[in-house]
Amino acid sequence: MPGFAVRPVLRWIGQGRKRDLPVAPWDLSFKAVTGLIAAFLVFTFASGAEAATLRIVALGDSLTAGYGIPRTAAFPARLEAALRAKGLDVKVENAGVSGETASQGLARLDWSVPQGTDAVIVELGANDMLRGLDPAVTRKALTEIVQRLRKRGITVLLAGMKAAPNMGRPYREAFDKIFPDIxxxxxxxxxxxxxxxxxxxxxxxxxxxxxxxxxxxxxxVSGILPMAEQLVVRARETAAR
Structure with missing residues (x-):
């Protein structure tokens, strides 16, 4: 085992003095050796699990993609920096597509959220609202996104949206309820x-x-950060099961 040396000693008395004799590795009992190996492996794998980077995908529209600004200034990159500043080992992938509706996000869900993803932030619905799409259609698409992610064992944070005042009261009431309901x-x-x-x-x-x-x-990022921290905690708990 590289970097893990064991040199047990035997003490014996001879000619009126004590001496330390190194014992050759092959003189160790089988039980002692296997015990040490087991302990080493447990430590190694436990450390590896704790050190694993949590993979988060931000699935969204132009608000996630970072329309009109550098990609390094977009929401996923800035959230990753904020979480890392909190001491959390995470990677936040940018899966934002400008102009996209919730139904379009659903259509690309499987390839936008690859295997190995631990958590997803779902930020969709703004374009549905701006286009005046039926809130029932948006609700159905977002519900299916969340359900499919959960079936894959992925932890979800749903980022809500609110309808603009000029959409009219009936539309606003129907749209705004989508996110808390889901x-x-x-x-x-x-x-x-x-x-x-x-x-x-x-x-x-x-x-x-x-x-x-x-x-x-x-x-x-400052506003959503506490919820993002909860997302990381939940995802870690799920991974540990």
Whole structure:
């Protein structure tokens, strides 16, 4: 075993003095050797499990992809940096596609969330709302995304969206209920409003008023970070089962 030397000694008395005699490795009992090997292997594998990097996929639209800003300033990269600053060994993959609806996210789910993924942040629905799509269609697609991820043993954080005021009260009420309803029904984590603290703030959005600046992204990360930490804890617990 490289880097793991064992030199037990025997003491004996002769000619009125004590001396230490190294025992050759082959003189060790079989039980002692196997015990040491077992302990070494347990330590090695346990350490490896603890050191494994947690893989998170951010599945979303342009708000995740980082429309109009450098990829290094986009939500996945900034969230990874924030989690690592907390001492958490994670990798956050950017699986955002600009302009995408919840149904389109569902269509690419299997290849966007590969095997080996531990957790997923689902950020979809904004484009459904902006296009005035039937909230029932959005609900169905998001529900299936969450259910399929859970069946794969993947921990989920659902990032909620809220309808714009100009969508009208009936639409807003139907749309805004989608995210808390799914989170409660499926038992997944929920961050109620992905754009909390930046929606409508010109200083934190690009000129289009829809997409966050790098500073806006950092505000999003600051808000969602406690839930993201819970996501990591849950994913670690699931992996340990």
């Amino acid at each position: 989170a409660e029904a499926e038992g997944v984590l929920l961050y109620p409003f992905f754009l909390e603290g930046i929606a409508g703030d010109q200083a934190l959005n690009l000129p289009d008023g829809l997409h966050p600046t790098p500073e806006g992204v950092d505000r999003i």
